[in-house]
Amino acid sequence: MSFFKKLKEAISAKTEAVTSKFIGGLAKTRDAFGKVGELFTLRKKIDEAFFEELEEILIGADVGVNTVMELIDELRDEVKKRKIEDPAELQPILSEKLTDMLRGNGEEAGLNSNPNGITVILFVGVNGVGKTTTIGKLAWRYKQQGKNVLLAAGDTFRAGAIEQLEVWGQRVSVDVIKQHSGSDPAAVMFDAVQAAKQRNVDVLICDTAGRLQNKSNLMEELSKIHRVIQREIPGAPHETLLVLDATTGQNALQQAKLFGEKSGVTGLVLTKLDGTAKGGIVIAIRNELALPVKFVGLGEKMDDLQEFDADQFVHALFAGFVQDEEPQDESQ
Amino acid sequence: MAFEGLTSRLQNVFGKLKGRGKVSEDDVNEAMREVRLALLEADVNFKVVKDFIAKVKEQALGQEVQKSFTPAMVIIDIVNKELTELMGGTQEKLAKSNKPPTVVLMAGLQGAGKTTLTGKLAKLLLTQKNNPLLVAGDIYRPAAIKQLEVLGGQIGVPVFTLGDQVSPVEIAKQGVAKAKAEGYDYVLIDTAGRLQIDEELMQEIKDIHSAVEPDEVLLVVDAMTGQEAVNVAKSFHEQLALTGVVLTKLDGDTRGGAALSVKAVTGCPIKFASTGEKIDQLEAFHPDRMASRILGMGDMLSLIEKAQTNIDAEKAKELERKMRTAEFSFYDFLEQMEQVRNLGPLEQLLDMMPGMGKLKSNPNFKIDEKQINRTEAIAKSMTHAEKLKPDIINYSRRKRIAAGSGTTVADVNRLLKQFEDMKKMMKQFSGMMGPNGKPKGGMGALKNMFGGKNKGPRFPF
DSSP states (O other): HHHHHHHHHHHHHHHHHHOOOOHEEEEEEEHHHHHHHHHHHOOOSHHHHHHHHHHHHHHHHHHHHHHHHHHHHHHHHHHHHOOOHHHHHHHHHHHHHHHHHHHHTTTOOOOOOOOTEEEEEEEEETTTSSSHHHHHHHHHHHHHTTOEEEEEOOOOOSTTTTHHHHHHHHHHOOEEEOOOOOOOOHHHHHHHHHHHHHTSSSSEEEOOOOOOOOOOOHHHHHHHHHHHHHHHHOOOOSSSEEEETTTOOTTTHHHHHHHHHHHOOEEEEETTTTTTTTTHEEEEEEOOOOOEEEEEEEESSSSSSSOOOOOHHHHHHHHHHHHHHHGGGGGO | TSSOHHHHHHHHHHHTTTTTTOOOOOOOOOHHHHHHHHHTTTTHHHHHHHHHHHHHHHHHHHHHHHSSSSSHHHHHHHHHHHHHHHTTTSSOOOOOSSSSSSEEEEEHHHSHHHHHHHHHHHHHHHHTTEEEEEEEEESSSSTTTHHHHHHHHHOOOOOOOBTTOHHHHHHHHHHHHHHHTTTEEEEEEEEEEOOOOOOOHHHHHHHHHHHOOOSSSEEEEEBBTTTTTHHHHHHHHHHHHHOOEEEEOTTSSOTTHHHHHHHHHHHOEEEEEEEETTTTTTEOOOHHHHHHHTTOOOOOOHHHHHHHSSOOOHHHHHHHHHHHHHHHHHHHHHHHHHHHHHHHHHHHHHHSSSHHHHHTTSTTTTOOOOHHHHHHHHTTTTTTTHHHHHGGOOHHHHHHHOOOOOOHHHHHHHHHHHHHHHHHHHHHHHHOOOOTTTTTSHHHHHHHHHHHHHHSSSOOO
8 A cells, every 4th residue: 555655654754633623624526536445455356347337436526527438448458558457456557547636736836926016816617616715714814924915806797795795804804906886897907906006916816707618708808807907917817717616517617618719718616615515627627638637615614715736636535434444544 | 618518429439330230239339428428517416317317228239339330420319219218308488377367486596587587487477468467576686676677677577576574475465466357367475595404494385386376486596506416406396386497597608417417306397498688589498409418419309499589481482592693792692791790699500500619619710700791890890792793892992981981991891702712612513403493412512611620529429
């Protein structure tokens, strides 16, 4: 089990609080992947039925259909090449493949920032994924780091959206730049950038209205917002984060693709991971579009936004049987 | 690719059979693999898929397929029928209580679209001459009450609220009491989004349920939900005894397999589908159309229905006469454009057509609504005489038209050329029409309009 030893080392360096939060939040995810553990220990033989069941478990976790097929094919090859017969031997190989997929080249940990000026972070996504809430949490995070933060209320469409951001602004004591409901969001962004320059803020976080990726006029609006920000601060936005609801299925791939085209998405935030969903689609998105997950949302509280970590993610997924292997590993 | 229709995939499978008259069990197995993938890619729950495939396979091995010359079509037909059946067969309406008010309780995860839906449902009830009251029961999400109030204001429906410091159970109770006292016939109770495993919040909505005894408990489900839809629906159903489901955000490009999963585990009918951001974009749910969509086969029925309600039959007849006699002017052209536009955004129309998904995924194929506006501007910048007789439009007139419409002379030239081509095509069309107006092979010409015989979309039926 050298794989889990490695994992353990990687994780012991991290604070326990974060890990336990991750594990708590991912309890449901682990349940689904827990079945993998069962599959590996209960099955005596690697045969067609075994692969079929594994395929169903992965698809059941919303890992994209194409990615699952690829993964299964690779495992098949692996089994043939190494003449593996015991399912238990295959388990670390699968874990490692998943971690590798999620980590990619491993270069994009944390958020990009602008060393000499305002860092602009733009949030995009479909309706109801939790953009505004995530912005509130991220503002709080930056605030904790002693940064001077400003928010831009770019969702001028949905009823109550500006007020929602304002409530978050009050909670974390951060100013919100806004216009009337129904005004041009690009104009709001322009105002916000000017205000950010005048007030000498460190981080400007921009909210946008939720939009479905197949609405071409709304997507054009988004690329206009992007252009305006870019024109006012060269090199900005330094991060464009696509917020994904963890319950979303295959459509998340399409979202990542089309939002990527129109607003140059640089990373993902996976929300609502605290209980219901498996969020496996991020594996497919990482695999097919090479977009890294930067944060995960694990609840409704201010401090429920955590930096994504592939080790922890997979660790939490497999926590169920890491415990079996090494009981001391989990001391929450 | 994810959006390639099942039709074309099955045609690939059965294309190999050409020349061999018989369908073997292996062929059916291969076809079933494609059906399975199509359903999984559409986010139908894998357990539901498994049962479904077993059922369809049995029929597919039957006589009907064996005898058919077009086994792909027969199998699609079986799949389609079974899917429709599984989704509830016929369309179901909102409950109406014998003792008004009818109480409707919304439930669902965060961000499913409950508040927006509550507003839309009120609007729909309003157009059906009902008198609804909205109750703001989401006290947790910042500005959720405000959102409902804005929606209520837009459609002129009152919103009952006690602020965000009173328990939702109390708010719901008082809301229903108010509706009773003041003669409202529907009470729509918005609630906060909650995870089905959040015991505290689930207890709260159960308390609301027992306090107001709703006639209708609607689970609001995001159409983009993946495999998780089953767990969510099952858990909500066990705890709340749902009576119906509403699918939201169906105007996206998701295939919406969640619909099937939800129906399969709860047995509750899907009553409505939300198809846009505007407050009147809520439609009755049609299982048969959803079946086609999940399979990636388009939605011709909705398109035809849209055309029927939006296109003036008299005008269409007149237009047809003009087409036949080729006395087609720019006035008719504008009229026609207006009618097509009444059907809604072009992109949405194309989505409903079978095979268009494939066409749309082609990067060279782009619909530019602005281009249509430009074309309209050019036509409108013509004088009366020019509209009737485009032949008189010389260079100086072209320059004037271009200036008037804010386009270039080249744009004007292009439109004139297109107009001429259209007229020519119409002459051909009218040539193809028999004496009683029945087309003789008009479909072929239509197909050519989409870019040649081989490149064109394949119509499944």
